[in-house]
Amino acid sequence: MADLNPIAKRIHNVSPDPIRLTLDDGTKAVFHIFGAEFFQQEFQAEGTRVDDDDAEYRFVSSDDNETILVGRKGPEDSGWSMVGSILDTAPAESE
Structure with a gap:
């Protein structure tokens, strides 16, 4: 089986703690992610944005x-409307 997506793995490992996500349009925002799970390689989660x-x-x-x-x-x-894709993640406390 192929490797899991590294961004999805980071989100899964950090949740439910707040996480800072960088989107492909340059937006950086803090999210509270819940229900993060994998189905084989596929990832899904839900959350809210702090602001x-x-x-x-x-x-x-x-x-x-x-x-x-x-x-x-x-x-x-x-x-639902498409916002974009995630380029990077970091624990919210790191910035």
Whole structure:
């Protein structure tokens, strides 16, 4: 079996502690991740963003398991919208 995605592994290992994620658009934000789990190589989790309390976030691996994608659903949204992908992670306390 191929290796697990390294970003997904870091998220899984740090959760439920706060984690700072860097997205592909340059955004850096702190998230509280819960329900982080692997199904074989596929990763999924849910969470909230510290500065966006009203929205829910979902984290899933891409079809090829190379990227972790981020979706957002606000209180007024009827569905999920793609936010981007995660480039880097760090424990929130490290900055």
